[in-house]
Amino acid sequence: MANQATNPAVNIQNLKCHYGDKLALDDINLTVAEREILVIMGHSGSGKSTLFKNVLGLVTPTAGVVEVLGKDISKLKKTELYELRKSIGVAFQNGALFSSLSVRENIELPLREHTRLDDSTIQIMTMMKLAQMNLVGHEDLMPAQLSGGMLKRAGLARAVIMDPKLLFFDEPSAGLDPVTSAELDQLILQLRDALNMSIIIITHELESAFNVADRITILDRGKQILTGTRDEIRASDDKRIVNMLGRKVRDDAIDAEAYLDSLTKGRSK
Amino acid sequence: MLTLAIDGKNYLLDLVERLGRAGIFLLMGLWRIVTPPYKLQPLIKQIYFIGSRSLLVIVVAGVFVGMVVALQFYDTLVRFGSVSLLGAAVGLSLMRELGPVITGLVIIGRAGSAICAEIGIMRNESQIDALECMAIDPYRYLIAPRLLAALISVPLLTAVFITVGIGGGYFVGVILFEVSPGSYFIGMYDAVLWQDIVMGATKSLVFGLIMIWVATAKGFFLHLDKSGVHGSEGVSKVTTDTVVLSSITMLFADYIVSSLIL
Numbered sequence: 001m002a003n004q005a006t007n008p009a010v011n012i013q014n015l016k017c018h019y020g021d022k023l024a025l026d027d028i029n030l031t032v033a034e035r036e037i038l039v040i041m042g043h044s045g046s047g048k049s050t051l052f053k054n055v056l057g058l059v060t061p062t063a064g065v066v067e068v069l070g071k072d073i074s075k076l077k078k079t080e081l082y083e084l085r086k087s088i089g090v091a092f093q094n095g096a097l098f099s100s101l102s103v104r105e106n107i108e109l110p111l112r113e114h115t116r117l118d119d120s121t122i123q124i125m126t127m128m129k130l131a132q133m134n135l136v137g138h139e140d141l142m143p144a145q146l147s148g149g150m151l152k153r154a155g156l157a158r159a160v161i162m163d164p165k166l167l168f169f170d171e172p173s174a175g176l177d178p179v180t181s182a183e184l185d186q187l188i189l190q191l192r193d194a195l196n197m198s199i200i201i202i203t204h205e206l207e208s209a210f211n212v213a214d215r216i217t218i219l220d221r222g223k224q225i226l227t228g229t230r231d232e233i234r235a236s237d238d239k240r241i242v243n244m245l246g247r248k249v250r251d252d253a254i255d256a257e258a259y260l261d262s263l264t265k266g267r268s269k
Numbered sequence: 270m271l272t273l274a275i276d277g278k279n280y281l282l283d284l285v286e287r288l289g290r291a292g293i294f295l296l297m298g299l300w301r302i303v304t305p306p307y308k309l310q311p312l313i314k315q316i317y318f319i320g321s322r323s324l325l326v327i328v329v330a331g332v333f334v335g336m337v338v339a340l341q342f343y344d345t346l347v348r349f350g351s352v353s354l355l356g357a358a359v360g361l362s363l364m365r366e367l368g369p370v371i372t373g374l375v376i377i378g379r380a381g382s383a384i385c386a387e388i389g390i391m392r393n394e395s396q397i398d399a400l401e402c403m404a405i406d407p408y409r410y411l412i413a414p415r416l417l418a419a420l421i422s423v424p425l426l427t428a429v430f431i432t433v434g435i436g437g438g439y440f441v442g443v444i445l446f447e448v449s450p451g452s453y454f455i456g457m458y459d460a461v462l463w464q465d466i467v468m469g470a471t472k473s474l475v476f477g478l479i480m481i482w483v484a485t486a487k488g489f490f491l492h493l494d495k496s497g498v499h500g501s502e503g504v505s506k507v508t509t510d511t512v513v514l515s516s517i518t519m520l521f522a523d524y525i526v527s528s529l530i531l
């Protein structure tokens with residue numbers, strides 16, 4: 001669970017962001033504690049990706065402060081920003097693996113670019129991540145030969161190869177069947193526990209969000225409607241949140257393992 | 270202020286913006302070539318792609334162009350009784366003009382379009398964003414090796430083109446039309462000056478730079494294309510634009526370089 005006592009991994013205060021004349025984010029205030037999993041939810045165009053880009057320093061905010069791992073993003077020079085990004089892992093929706101490199105080469109890339117480790121050490125570290133992501137045996141395949149779930153796991157392996165303190169995961173469940181999605185949720189929880197990192201997830205999938213989140217932030221048209229625990233979100237009487245949840249979320253917390261068992265019951269026989 | 274506004278769009282401002290962006294892009298790429306860290310492996314990979322994999326098509330094109338040039342010149346020179354100038358005519362035309370231009374056009378079609386499409390797809394699939402997020406400078410990782418590889422490969426391919434073109438001309442002139450081999454080579458040796466070699470080398474460098482600049486920039490800035498056409502259609506569009514724009518720019522540069530050196 002999150003460690004609220006220490007400095008937050010991410011601290012966003014009064015963030016505003018414009019694209020030209022259009023206000024994409026309006027007065028966002030957020031903190032992500034160490035070892036916390038924060039899920040950002042919202043409809044398309046709600047500002048989730050813009051928030052994501054602001055925290056990564058890919059977009060410059062119009063106003064406000066974005067501190068990541070104790071550093072104010074807007075005050076960093078390019079080289080300092082690149083140095084900070086070495087402590088951040090990003091897993092993209094489609095994996096964003098380089099199609100001309102094998103799975104192994106993709107995962108090794110940050111190590112080869114940022115460290116002076118010898119080949120054998122890089123190979124051992126890569127194999128450990130491949131094992132963690134259940135991808136052993138697929139390391140020599142090209143990205144085009146992988147399934148959707150494997151692409152996401154390979155992207156996740158690359159994102160955590162440098163053992164980052166903060167992980168972003170864009171739409172982990174998008175396009176996946178429920179079993180694979182539930183497996184990925186379990187993997188995210190395992191990663192948080194194994195690597196002691198804070199995780200920010202953007203997702204549309206309610207089940208997935210309620211499976212993994214310590215807290216959930218809901219955005220609507222660039223505004224932050226509510227940030228709270230799963231129970232606080234469920235208990236909200238805000239019409240927009242009620243509409244978003246659409247009564248799909250059950251009263252009891254979803255147990256990912258039980259859900260997975262129910263879907264796979266009888267398959268192993 | 271000078272503006273060219275149609276349907277509310279300021280095309281002049283748009284053009285200045287594009288040129289500025291492309292200029293900064295080139296400078297950023299060139300800067301990454303001359304500043305450390307230097308990595309040999311990506312460069313070799315790109316030299317293999319741009320250079321080695323273009324070699325066969327350059328050799329085939331060079332042989333046929335040399336043969337056609339010799340045929341045309343022989344037909345003209347024989348009317349004036351100046352067949353002994355065949356070697357000089359073939360050598361000069363290949364070295365000064367046809368070698369750099371046709372090599373450039375062939376490489377635009379083979380490697381330029383492929384590089385543009387590859388980088389465009391990387392942009393579409395967030396692979397360039399992924400590089401940024403992994404703290405890997407896309408200019409150093411993607412652009413600089415391709416720029417340097419083109420600057421090395423295109424002049425070498427041009428030299429190969431000229432060499433095999435001279436061989437093709439020899440086959441037509443000496444073997445088929447029985448021009449004296451001595452007059453073919455001595456005429457060429459006497460007529461071709463260092464200035465001609467410098468012109469050919471300069472053109473091949475300039476054409477290589479133009480080709481790779483246009484191809485990488487078009488792919489890299491796919492997401493900023495004002496037509497709003499992205500996705501696979503966008504990749505197709507920027508690839509076509511790359512071939513057209515780099516070919517036209519190359520021919521324009523051909524005139525500029527020729528007029529500066531002559």
